Amino acid sequence: MKRRMINSLLGVVLVVVTVFCVPLALVEKQTITSTAQNRVDAAAVRLLGLVETRLAAGEPVTGERIGTGVVEGDYAEITVPGQPPVAIGDQPTGGRPLRATETGPHGETVTVEQSRHDVDRDTANMLLLIGLVALLAVAAAVALALWQARRLTRPLIDLAETAERLGSGDPRPRDRRYGVAELDRVAEVLDGSAERIGRMLTAERRLAADASHQLRTPLTALSMRLEEITALAHQPETVREEATIALQQVERLTDVVQRLLTNQRDTHGPSAAGFDLDEVVKQQAEEWSASLRGTGRRLVTEGLSHVHAMGTPGTVSQVLATLIENSLMHGGGTVTLRVRPSGSSVVVEVQDEGQGVPAELGNRVFERAVSGRNSTGIGLAVARDLAEADGGRLELLSLKPPVFALFLPRSSAVVEPD
Known part of the structure; x- marks a missing residue:
């Protein structure tokens, strides 16, 4: 932008200088x-007057008597x-001289x-003077x-940095003004947006933190009760097995709540790491098989084994659980x-x-509040966000x-046929 501004202003100055200096x-x-020619014409008229005076007086016209009327050179x-x-002086050489001829009566x-x-x-001195003036004008234009x-680009760079800070999650307003009405208006809008974003982020974090704290206490109590159930030796094996599965779900939900609290303190979130995808798929199959059997359906697994993916096991488990639950509620037959x-995934x-x-829903099933069968329309949207x-x-x-389909980046994987 700076280069374009300099080039445009310099171009305008060059056009003005050209339009003004060339005609001048x-x-x-x-x-x-014309002045030099007029001087030569005047010299010819004056010399003709001297010649006529000599002729009228009957005196001879010679170089010695008339030479005083000729300008030196x-x-x-x-x-x-x-x-x-009669010739007086030296005839000029080197180019076409200025000439004037007068004839007497x-x-x-x-x-x-x-x-x-x-x-x-x-003429050369005049052109040099005009050239110096034009050069000074161009130099002044470049400096201006x-x-x-610099006066315009510095605020723009500063505004770009402000917008970048907003995008990176730093909503603090800067309250800077630059003395240019348009730029000050942009700065005011950015500061207003920063304040609104700050209030929204604060409200979201407070809500998430409050919800997490409210959930953590009953989850802890429920976990303790399930542990007591699994510890009772006289309970049937089936009850103990179901209690163990429920305890695993509670532990995973507790982990999600804890991670939510951590995310409120660290806006960058946890970094993904490699994990064994088989364990997650197996765990989901075990958890949901009983529910599907209760409706006369079954769950099967197919495909690769010993695959490592990049991500968070808890998050992947939540996404798969949402998809399986969606199939349980709205689908039919065997769940696979x-x-x-798929390439690097x-x-x-x-x-x-x-x-x-x-067909009218298509990929809109991932939009919030969009549902085809009287559900909340939130589960798939949250799963995609996760x-x-x-x-x-x-x-x-x-x-x-x-x-x-859930696409995950592949880690160093050892693939074996199932």
Whole structure:
């Protein structure tokens, strides 16, 4: 931007200088030439007067008597009928001289020539002066353009840094003004946006922190009760198994709450790491198999094994749990968990044999408050947000049969056929 401002202002100045200086130079050159020519004409008229005076007095016209009327450096040639021509001075050389010829009433002729040296010298001095003025004007324009460019670009750079800070999660207003109405207006808008973003972030963090604290206490109590159930030796094996699974779910939910609290303190969030995807898929299959069996359905796993992905196991578990629950509530038939490679990613697909996703919904199923079957419309939206925050993505690959796919970056993986 700075270069464009300098170039534009410099271009304007060059156009003005050209439009002004070129005609001025032509006019001044013509004026210098006309003045010199008038001087030669006047010298010829004066010399003709001397010649007529001599002729009227009957005196001879010679160089000695007439030479005093010729300016030093000029050349004059006098022609009188019946007399030989008279030449006074040295005839100029080197170019076309200035010349003036006058004729008297008795046929006498006077020709005066003058060298163009003085005219050329005055013209060169005039052009040099105009060139210096033009150069000074251009230099002043460059200095003004640099000053103006710095004056305008510094606030723009400062505003860009402010916008970048807002985007990086630092909503503190800077309250800087620059003396330019348009830039000050942009600064005011950015400061107002920073204040609103700060208030929204504060409200969100307070809400999340309050909810996390409120959830942590009952989760702890529920975990203790489940531990007591699993510790009772006289309980049937089935009850102990279900209590163990419920305890695992509570522990995972507690981990989610703890991670939510941590995220409120660290806006950058936890960094993803490599984990064994088999363990997550196996754990989800074990947790949901009983629920599916209760409805006369089953859950199967297919695909690769011993695959390592990049992410957070708890987050991946939540996303898969949401997809399986979605199949349990809205789908039908067998639910299939399929793991397959896809370039530099590993994909976990969740598929069932139900009626599928209505065509009018399509990928809108991931939008909040969009649901085709009287649900809240929040689960899939939250699942997609969790996947993207963890470095992956959640997509709907097929409407019928419904196939949801969780794409995760692959870590160093050892792939073996299942």
